[in-house]
Amino acid sequence: xxxSPVPASGSSGxxxxxxxxxxxxxxxxxxxxxxxxxxxxxxxxxxALAQCGLTVADVDGIASTLxxxxxxxxxxMRPSWLDGTVVGGxxxxxxxxxAAAAIRSGAASVVVVAHGESGRSRVxxxxxxxxxxxxxxxxxxxxxxxxxxxxxxxxxxxxxxxYGLDETxxxxxxxxxxxxxxxxxxxxxxxxxxxDDVLNSRMIAWPFRVLECCPRSDGGGALVLMSAERAxxxxxxxxxxxxxxxxxxxxxxxxxxxxxxxSFRGFRDSxxxxxxxxxxxTEDIDHLMVYDAxxxxxxxxxxxxxxxxxxxxxxxxxxxxxxxxxTLPMNTNGGGLLYAHTGMYGMFAIQEAVRxxxxxxxVPVPDVHTSLVQGVGGMFAAAGALVLAN
Numbered sequence: 591x592x593x594s595p596v597p598a599s600g601s602s603g604x605x606x607x608x609x610x611x612x613x614x615x616x617x618x619x620x621x622x623x624x625x626x627x628x629x630x631x632x633x634x635x636x637x638a639l640a641q642c643g644l645t646v647a648d649v650d651g652i653a654s655t656l657x658x659x660x661x662x663x664x665x666x667m668r669p670s671w672l673d674g675t676v677v678g679g680x681x682x683x684x685x686x687x688x689a690a691a692a693i694r695s696g697a698a699s700v701v702v703v704a705h706g707e708s709g710r711s712r713v714x715x716x717x718x719x720x721x722x723x724x725x726x727x728x729x730x731x732x733x734x735x736x737x738x739x740x741x742x743x744x745x746x747x748x749x750x751x752x753y754g755l756d757e758t759x760x761x762x763x764x765x766x767x768x769x770x771x772x773x774x775x776x777x778x779x780x781x782x783x784x785x786d787d788v789l790n791s792r793m794i795a796w797p798f799r800v801l802e803c804c805p806r807s808d809g810g811g812a813l814v815l816m817s818a819e820r821a822x823x824x825x826x827x828x829x830x831x832x833x834x835x836x837x838x839x840x841x842x843x844x845x846x847x848x849x850x851x852x853s854f855r856g857f858r859d860s861x862x863x864x865x866x867x868x869x870x871x872t873e874d875i876d877h878l879m880v881y882d883a884x885x886x887x888x889x890x891x892x893x894x895x896x897x898x899x900x901x902x903x904x905x906x907x908x909x910x911x912x913x914x915x916x917t918l919p920m921n922t923n924g925g926g927l928l929y930a931h932t933g934m935y936g937m938f939a940i941q942e943a944v945r946x947x948x949x950x951x952x953v954p955v956p957d958v959h960t961s962l963v964q965g966v967g968g969m970f971a972a973a974g975a976l977v978l979a980n
Contacts, residue, residue: 606693608689608694608816609833611824613811614637614941619930620809625808628660628664628706631654632706634810642821652701653674653675653702654703656705661704669698677974678934678971679881681934681936682703682705682940683963683974684838686813689703700816701815701816702812703812707810707933710806724843730846741846742969744851745852746760749852749889760802760886761799765785766913767927770914773952776930777924802927803884804927809930813941829949831947835868835869835977836977838974839858840972844969854966857894857966858894861896868977870977875960875961876957876960877919878912878920880925881935883966922942923953947979948980
């Protein structure tokens with residue numbers, strides 16, 4: 591297969607290559623009680639623009655899960671294109687996809703995708719109030735499925751049962767990812783873990799122990815997207831990263847509504863669309879980020895995307911394939927389980943893929959040219975996927 595990127599074609603029929611020209615995270619991650627959600631988004635936005643030699647005056651498009659009009663006003667932007675899509679933690683994958691389409695169509699030329707979330711300190715965050723009229727409110731919450739940890743237990747138990755695994759299998763995920771996190775000074779949980787460390791950690795909701803559940807963090811991040819042609823005229827601080835393909839999909843309002851509790855259609859459909867647009871297969875992917883708010887998600891990601899067969903993800907991870915030096919480096923920042931998780935982790939998964947591709951990751955993967963970023967929204971509700979390249 592030709593290794594050169596295949597630019598997507600816009601509505602005008604003219605090929606337009608879209609790049610991430612700037613990418614930055616908040617200076618601090620973890621516990622930040624002195625910054626609001628707006629500050630957590632603004633800092634990385636200004637930093638990412640500075641990487642491009644641009645200011646807010648150059649931005650004509652903005653996307654965020656924050657109230658997008660308020661964020662634009664706070665930043666001093668006057669955008670002509672706005673995207674306030676909110677479908678959970680994968681929203682930022684969708685924002686990148688939508689921004690690429692907007693740039694190709696001419697609706698925008700420089701788009702900022704911004705994230706700020708006070709997931710731990712709750713500074714400026716709205717109260718989390720269940721919606722009793724929603725499908726989940728009517729059929730899940732009244733039975734005690736009120737949190738992510740309790741909602742994700744149902745598919746996880748079904749998966750373990752189908753493939754003859756017990757709760758110890760889940761421990762392999764944080765153990766493998768700790769090989770990355772232990773070398774990353776920004777990781778919230780930076781200890782090199784053993785299986786016993788995980789299994790001896792506090793039980794949250796069977797089969798999840800605390801080290802198999804994401805920490806709640808404060809933090810933010812931002813991306814700056816534009817055409818490759820526009821980026822070529824700028825003095826970029828880092829090499830631009832190309833958006834080769836993207837996909838988005840949904841399945842159901844929650845995990846108990848899934849057609850098959852052991853496979854997520856959103857993962858299958860969004861990743862297939864992204865690979866198809868990029869004209870690549872899983873064999874062409876050097877680096878993988880799978881949204882991992884809980885330890886079972888990398889099992890689903892590896893199998894639903896097609897990197898391994900059904901029921902094979904556990905042995906694949908246990909073999910060391912996803913660790914440093916493995917055949918498929920995965921969640922190389924430590925993942926949402928160990929690096930940071932503000933509540934919507936997707937921005938940080940994209941940031942790590944960008945860092946790997948432009949060569950400034952804390953723990954770099956040798957000879958990396960392509961990365962697939964797979965996100966999930968809600969409890970197996972929505973999904974977004976990106977294929978990126980350098």
